[in-house]
Amino acid sequence: MKKIYGLLMIIGILVFQACEGPQGPPGIDGMDGKDGVDGEDGGLFLSMVLEAGVDFTEENGYRATGDLEIFEGDNLLVFIALGLDDEENVVWMPLPQTFFVEQGIVIYNYFFTKNSFTIFMDASVSPDELGPEWMEDQYFRVVVIPGEHFQEASSRIDLKDYYAVMKWLGKSESDVEALRLR
Secondary structure (H helix, E strand, C coil), X not given: CHHHHHHHHHHHHHHHHCCCCXXXXXXXXXXXXXXXXXXXXXXXXXXXXXXXXXXXXXXXXXXXXXXXXXXXXXXXEEEEEEEECCCCCEEEEECCEEEEECCEEEEEEEEECCCEEEEEEEECCCHHHCCHHHHCCEEEEEEEECHHHHHHHHHHCCCCCHHHHHHHHCCCHHHCEECCCC
16 A cells, blocks of 8 residues: 555656746737826716708808817718618718719818818709709718827728717717708
8 A cells, every 4th residue: 555655656757847847938929009198987078960951052152161169180071861771770971972963073071170060062064953852951960089089090991970979979869960051
């Protein structure tokens, strides 16, 4: 019995010694991310989602302007309503948008400054030749994303997808504010 006990002890010592050995090869290093600025817990950033209906006419120069304070570095996204999908959801497309119509080309675009933004319609033909579906009752959504979060947003979500932008901002339809343009 002493021989078996001794043999088990020797095997036990060898097993525990076998747990040590040379260090294996190093693994592949991951990509280090850029350290961000520390923020406050639960902090939020201010973003806005606005909606406006526009009639493009000769009187308004085929453009509509809104007064809106846009801080340095903030970004503005503008989407146009194209209609409804099969599930009755509004299809929002980002501007600029170019449409090839029977009469020529119709383009909707926008620009903004720190105090205002302008949505405009341009065409390769006289607007008189275009039907009312291109000129009247055009609906736009304007999304303001603070500049400090724009780079993060552009790397995390598809900024051309209105619904992805709304989800990322934590916004719902009830958060959309009406905006009157001039």
